[in-house]
Amino acid sequence: MNHTIQRVAPLEWLLARTLYYGTLMASAVVCLGLGLAMIGARFGAPRLAILRDMRIATIGIALFILLPVARVMVMLVAYIRQRDYRLSAIALLVLTVILLGFAVGLAGRRGKTPAASMQVRGKAIETAQPHELRTISRMQNPILAAVACTFTPGLFQITFRV
Amino acid sequence: MDSGFAIWLFAVSLGASALGGMLGMAGGIFIVPILAIFGHVDIHVAIGASIVSVIACSCGGAAPFLRGGLTNIRLAITLETATTLGALSGVFLFGVIPTSYLFFLFAAILLLSAQQMMARRSEPLGSPSVAETERWADALRLDSSYPERALGCDVAYRVRRLPMGMTLMFGAGLISALLGIGSGVLKIPAMDAALRLPIKVSSATSNFMIGVTAAASAGAYFMRGDIVTSVAAPVAIGSVVGAVLGARTLMRASNSSIRLLFVAVLVLLAAQMLLQAFGIHFLRGPQ
Numbered sequence: 001m002n003h004t005i006q007r008v009a010p011l012e013w014l015l016a017r018t019l020y021y022g023t024l025m026a027s028a029v030v031c032l033g034l035g036l037a038m039i040g041a042r043f044g045a046p047r048l049a050i051l052r053d054m055r056i057a058t059i060g061i062a063l064f065i066l067l068p069v070a071r072v073m074v075m076l077v078a079y080i081r082q083r084d085y086r087l088s089a090i091a092l093l094v095l096t097v098i099l100l101g102f103a104v105g106l107a108g109r110r111g112k113t114p115a116a117s118m119q120v121r122g123k124a125i126e127t128a129q130p131h132e133l134r135t136i137s138r139m140q141n142p143i144l145a146a147v148a149c150t151f152t153p154g155l156f157q158i159t160f161r162v
Numbered sequence: 163m164d165s166g167f168a169i170w171l172f173a174v175s176l177g178a179s180a181l182g183g184m185l186g187m188a189g190g191i192f193i194v195p196i197l198a199i200f201g202h203v204d205i206h207v208a209i210g211a212s213i214v215s216v217i218a219c220s221c222g223g224a225a226p227f228l229r230g231g232l233t234n235i236r237l238a239i240t241l242e243t244a245t246t247l248g249a250l251s252g253v254f255l256f257g258v259i260p261t262s263y264l265f266f267l268f269a270a271i272l273l274l275s276a277q278q279m280m281a282r283r284s285e286p287l288g289s290p291s292v293a294e295t296e297r298w299a300d301a302l303r304l305d306s307s308y309p310e311r312a313l314g315c316d317v318a319y320r321v322r323r324l325p326m327g328m329t330l331m332f333g334a335g336l337i338s339a340l341l342g343i344g345s346g347v348l349k350i351p352a353m354d355a356a357l358r359l360p361i362k363v364s365s366a367t368s369n370f371m372i373g374v375t376a377a378a379s380a381g382a383y384f385m386r387g388d389i390v391t392s393v394a395a396p397v398a399i400g401s402v403v404g405a406v407l408g409a410r411t412l413m414r415a416s417n418s419s420i421r422l423l424f425v426a427v428l429v430l431l432a433a434q435m436l437l438q439a440f441g442i443h444f445l446r447g448p449q
Contacts, residue, residue: 012235016228019373023222027402030395037392038165057395061214064398065384067221068377075239086302091239094374097246101378104253105385 011078018074019067026063033057069098168396171201175215175400176407181424183408188372189401190216190343191275195268195431199438203393205264206256209342211394213380215401216344220373222402223409227366230309234363237304237321238370244328245371248335249378256340256383265439268341272432275347276425298324308363319360327356339379344372 033056076091174196179189190212197208227233299305299321307318321327330352338345346368353364383389 012228012231012233015235016225019221019228020225023218023402026218027222027399030399033391034168034395034399038168054391054395058391061389061391061394061398062384064214064217064221065377065380068217068373069381071221072239072242072374075235087236087239090243090302094239094242094246097243097250098374098378098381101246101250101253102381102385104250105382105388108257108382108386 011075014074014078015071018071022063022067022070026060026067029063030057030060033060069095072098168392171197171393171396172400174201175397176404179215179219179401179404180408183405188216188219188344188346189404191272191347192427192431193397193401194342195272195435197393197397199431199434205261206388207390207393210383210389211397212342213339213376213383214389214394215398216338216342216376217373217380218398218402219405220344220369220376223405224370224373227369230366232308232362232366233370234304234306234359234367235370236302236306238367240302240304240324241328241331242371242374244331245335245338245375246378248332249339249375250382252336252339253379253382255336259340262439262441264340265435267337269432269435269439271337271341271343271345271347272428272435276428276432278347278350279421279425279428308360317360319363320358322358323356327352330356335375335378338372338375344376346372
């Protein structure tokens with residue numbers, strides 16, 4: 001059995017370590033952020049403090065999302081060093097597509113980020129005005145939104161009841 | 163921040179992920195419907211939270227497969243060009259597609275999973291003629307071997323029909339971004355039917371690819387402000403813990419009664435998602 005373990009290429013080992021420790025780190029940051037937020041909620045800290053504490057959990061989530069990006073970067077560097085230019089180009093393409101995803105998200109960022117509480121619990125949403133509802137508000141084109149509302153009977157009920 | 167709700171989210175994701183892990187599938191396919199139906203979470207928020215947990219599970223579970231020499235990383239990065247492009251297309255559709263269509267699509271994927279769960283996966287039979295050349299696989303040196311413990315030696319395999327595999331992977335990436343799932347449901351046929359990989363290799367490689375695929379869409383949703391931390395954080399932690407527990411228990415796909423239970427749950431959730439799509443609510447969760 002030992003020979004199979006030794007046989008594993010160094011790149012596989014490096015990727016395994018990157019992903020393992022990356023997951024541990026991101027999980028730890030999210031746990032810390034959640035813990036702080038819960039403590040803040042339990043002991044009636046002012047709202048502002050709670051929001052600031054959730055920011056730590058948000059950083060943890062960003063770390064989770066960046067972890068695969070780091071993985072592709074490690075592969076890119078490894079393939080360049082191996083002078084495997086076909087695979088390097090492929091890794092670069094994957095990296096570009098992911099970063100394009102970030103750019104698309106940044107471009108589509110709404111001016112006002114919806115408050116977390118608004119979409120989370122049912123009661124908060126039921127009191128929301130129709131124009132505030134995410135499903136419809138995310139449709140930039142008002143005509144498209146109107147068409148969707150007219151032709152999908154379930155849409156209005158869902159957004160109100162959810 | 164509602165502590166009770168956070169604990170509920172944590173528990174649900176832990177359970178879904180642990181049960182999924184026992185059968186070697188991700189929990190995302192359960193998490194989104196449960197959050198949407200019982201948690202009264204907006205389906206877009208549920209999808210945003212689930213896609214983060216998909217990344218967490220993929221990255222957290224990758225190490226043993228990599229060390230075991232089962233993951234074909236050259237093939238993975240090649241196929242990831244298709245899955246990430248699919249995911250990017252999904253991001254564009256996500257904002258435009260009406261919510262009821264998302265429920266429909268989800269119901270269809272749940273039923274497809276149930277069908278796959280019933281049909282036991284068998285080792286794909288590659289045509290024995292080794293002489294035929296696979297242009298793409300040769301150019302990129304994708305063929306590899308993996309250690310087979312039962313035989314005590316390395317088993318070599320070839321990668322076949324890469325263009326067809328890439329096409330299916332594009333679809334898998336698109337569905338992954340739209341529904342916030344790993345979409346192993348679509349990756350498995352791509353790897354079995356098109357690429358003809360051994361099951362152990364395809365499972366390991368699929369798991370490895372899921373994280374990068376999900377990162378393309380999760381990055382976009384995160385930057386756009388679609389990922390709500392108060393939901394995504396407990397779900398991510400619950401999924402990681404659940405995946406670890408599930409892998410430890412490791413009942414695998416052999417237990418037929420668990421398999422049947424799964425199919426029942428999948429069909430039930432699919433039915434409920436269909437009802438939601440039409441705006442009918444029978445099951446009411448805790449308010």
